[in-house]
Amino acid sequence: MSNKNKFRRYSKAELEIVRANADVTVVGELVSRLISGARMSVSETEFACSVLRASKPEGSIEFVNLASIPAAQDYIFKNLYIHYFADLEGRYGIDKFTGLVSIQEKREDVNKLNDYFISWEKVVSTNRHNENILNLVINEINPDLKHVKELYDKGAISKQEYDYKRKSIVLHSKYLYLNAKAFFDEHGSDTVTVIFHGNEIEINEYSLVHILNRHYAGAAKQFDTGKSFHLDWGLKWYEIPYELKRIVEKIGAIPQTKLVEINFIPFKHQGITYAIWTEKKKKHVKGKVINYIRLETFYPIEEQRDFDRIKNNCREVSIDSSIVGYAEK
Helix, strand or coil: CCHHHHCCCCCHHHHHHHHHHCCHHHHHHHHHHHHHCCCCCHHHHHHHHHHHHCCCCCCCCCCCCHHHCHHHHHHHHHHHHHHHCCCCCCCCCCEECCEECCHHHHHHHHHHHHHHHHHHHHHCCCCCCCCHHHHHHHHHHHHHHHHHHHHHHCCCCCHHHHHHHHHHHHHHHHHHHHHHHHHHHHHCCCEEEEEECCEEEEEEHHHHHHHHHHHCCCCCCCCCCCCCCCCCCCCCHHHHHHHHHHHHHHHHCCHHHCCCCCCEEEEEECCEEEEEEEEEEEEEECCEEEEEEEEEEEEECCCHHHHHHHHHHEEEEECCCCEEEEEEC
């Protein structure tokens, strides 16, 4: 029997129950699968890694060395990146869950990040991979790489600054790729379908990659992007397609919003005004060209022209205690 069919797949919700109940049977199975290199979902891999990270073999005073497990490399990277993304060279104090790290540990972490950078830089040097979501991430960061190169060529930044900014963009792209991939792996499809007054809107891999890179990476960007960034922690960024589906379908359930143009859906969440933009697209499905509507982007409004568009054409409609939609005047 192949690895593909040998094990049952545990969802993220099921794994939370396993953790809460300390189900040693399932934990043992997942850890064994991780160590053996068996096929696992992203959620299963991260769960098993988190267990091993806090484990000590019987009779040992040392924790398990995750770095010795090939399948744990992405987990190790993500945990390193979230601690060092704003200080990739480790020049300042780095605070992990156990407190400030030592100079020696920081040096080792920075070296590991540099290794990840060198290997991932080769990956993003081309957008001709078999994996669509990886190519989308590369297409997203190419303008950023070009921008910092232009800054360097114009003398606006030094070689040292250019190298640092390039490293920042490349490492962030790996983090972006892993998170976007994790979402769709857990979702089980490359599309989240939203119904808005009888129309289907697709939130697909392009939608998520673009939103996360352009509007959810403010703290990671090492240059002025000219974009607005999300600061509303009431919206789960790691599940943003589900959050948008919930909000848009709530707005669409209100009859007053029926005449809202589907290409521009504004709303307020916790007092912050947002814009959702969609666009009609074509795709090939089983040899046929299909028309569909894709969610293009989602961001907090800052530009006056967007506020004016709402003010001139829309009136507020209360949806629930945290959401305000808009109807045509």
